[in-house]
Amino acid sequence: MTKTPTHYFRTPVTAPGPLGQSMVRSMGAIRRNPLSYLNEVWRQHGDVVQFPIPRPPTYLVNSPEGVRRVLVDNARNYGKSTIQYRALSLVTGDGLLTSDGPTWRAQRRVLQPAFHHDALADLGSHVAEATARIAREWKGIDERTVIDADAFMMNAALEVVAGSLMSTDLTGQSAEIAAATLEALDVVIARARVPITPPSWLPTPANRVLKRSVARLDAAVSTMMSARSSDPGADLLGMLLSVRDENDQVLSVEEIRDQLVTFIVAGHETVASALGWAWGLLAEHPTVADAVASEAEAVAPSRAIAYSDFPHLTYSRAVVEETLRLYPPAWLITRSAGSSDRIDGVEIPAGALIIVSPWLLHRHPDLWDNPEVFDPSRFASDVPRFTHIPFGAGPRLCIGRDFSYVEAVMVISELGRRFRVEFPEGQSLPPGEPLVTIRPSGGMPLHVHPR
Ligand code: HEM
Structure with a gap:
């Protein structure tokens, strides 16, 4: 463990961590790949690391006990007023x-009822439809053509x-809305990485992009809302339109807009x-891909995968996990700590920023054997x-x-049964780019072959 000084600009140092100078030297590397940097500081300093940042004091927490303290046992103390969520x-x-x-x-x-069991059955029919459409498109693709599987998945998921959730057919507009979402999120990422950013009303190039893409999302949402003026319907949008708050007031247009954009972005x-x-992982592991195909064949011989098959697709689920x-x-x-607390024996001051990285925790060698290896059998049991x-x-x-x-x-199982995927000659799994989500750098270029 590195010996640390006891104060950074009068911020008490309560956990080991990198020194200010070393972090300043690493700024370029942090911008290029924050995950490698997190990995490096965790390897050097342990499961609770304090960064040399005075305001707010900033900690990385990378143990199951620490995660439990922050997200579960003392969850009320840890709010979302952080630079990332504000962005x-x-x-x-x-x-x-x-x-x-x-x-x-x-x-x-x-909002919870929109995710109950009955709603998921309805979801199943939308997934089956989107999957059938991709299957038709993939079938028509020349086997030498390289597709970007990531782009197909973006449009389908939207x-x-x-x-x-909104009973809206976005088939024709999905590419454009997906692009607007990604553009807006790119600006958000840039903001969350730079502590001092120009206010959002300044017409900087980034703010103009943000304004344009948010306007595009708003337009999609407003079309959805106006289509419902007579019958609210029973989906998430219908619930938002008919619900009344504690003062018996319906939600404002802005409140509904915020939830719809949230679900489009998060979902x-x-x-x-x-x-x-x-x-990409299935292309790299053909035996796993074959096992996905055999399971689908056994569960739904000679018909498409349906929602009712979901509980039986245990191998495909392990692949997803x-x-x-x-x-x-x-x-x-x-998270931002409301009051002081102790995490894994470390004193955490009020106002501290807590960083939990599922990526790092999921590769912790004390928790996972050969953490870098793709092995769905880890999830054969809990x-x-x-x-x-x-x-x-x-x-x-x-x-x-x-x-x-x-x-x-459902998507992996049905398409995995119908197609074999393969990287083009000389290519393999691309590196991950940690944006709002981890994206494959340059997309996921694959050949698809009917099985
Ligand atoms: C693989 C897919 C997904 C992943 C990995 C994922 C991940 C997460 C994580 C980690 C959180 C908690 C964030 C935190 O504690 O700070 C979260 C919250 C949330 N997610 Fe997802 N999500 C996924 C899919 C979805 C989908 C499909 C929807 C909606 C249709 C959705 C909507 C939300 C919402 C609204 C929240 C906030 C919930 C709350 O705080 O009450 N997510 N998601």
Whole structure:
């Protein structure tokens, strides 16, 4: 362990960590690849690391006990008022992902029913439709053509979210809306990485991009809302339109807009990123891909995979879980400590920024044998709690967790049964780029061959 000084600009140092000078020297590397840097400081300094940042004092927490303390046991002490969530709220407003305290609790109560079992069955039919469309497209593709599997998954995931939660057919517009989402999130990333950013009203190039892409998302949402003026319907949008708050008031247009944009943003790039990586991993591991195909064949011989098959697709689910272990789309979870606390025996001051990285935890060698190896059999039985946290944990656990498993498992199973994927000659799994989610750098270039 490195010996650390006791104060940075009068901030008490309570845990080991890099010295200020070494962090300054690493700034370029941090910008280029924050994950490698996190990995390096964790290897050098242990499971609770303090960064030499005075305001706010900043800690990395990388143990199951620490994660449990922050996200579950003392969750009320750890809010979302962090630079990352403030940046995200430039796009999502005050929606479920970024809100806090009583506002969040009231929102979660209203929105939870949209994710109950019946709603998931409806989701299944949207997934089956999107999958059948991709299968038709892949079938028509020349076997020498290189496709970007990641782009296919982005469009499909957007259509599924819009279709199942907002009963809106975005088939024709999905590429454009997906691009607007990614553009807006790129600006958010840049902001979250640079502590001093120009205010969002200044017409900088980045702010102009943000304004344009948010306007595009707003336009999509407003089309969805106006299509419902007579009958609210029973999906998430319908619930938002008919719900009344404690004062018997309906939600404002802005409140509904914030939730819809939140669900579009949180519900498509995440699933698409996981699916994109899954195709890359299957291309690298043909025996695993064959096992996915055999399972689908056994569960649904001579018909397409349906929602009712989901509980029986245990191998495909393990493939998805293992993909989410190696490439957790939400690679960073941040919190702000309301009061002082102790995490893993370390004194945490009030106001501290806590960083939990599922990516790092999922590669911890004390928790996983050969952590870098893709091996779905790890998930043949339950893994210990708080070691696999792609969806977070505790009260702020991802509301779309079951939704994501249904979608990802159905897609992998049905397309995996019908197609074999392969990297073009000389190419392999691309490096991950940690943006809002971990994206394959340059997409996921693959050949697809009918089985
Ligand atoms: C593989 C796919 C997904 C991953 C890896 C993922 C990951 C996460 C994580 C880690 C959190 C917790 C963040 C924190 O504690 O700071 C979260 C929250 C959330 N996710 Fe997901 N998510 C996925 C899919 C979805 C889907 C499909 C939806 C919606 C359809 C969704 C909507 C949300 C929302 C609204 C929250 C905030 C929940 C709350 O705080 O009450 N996510 N997600």
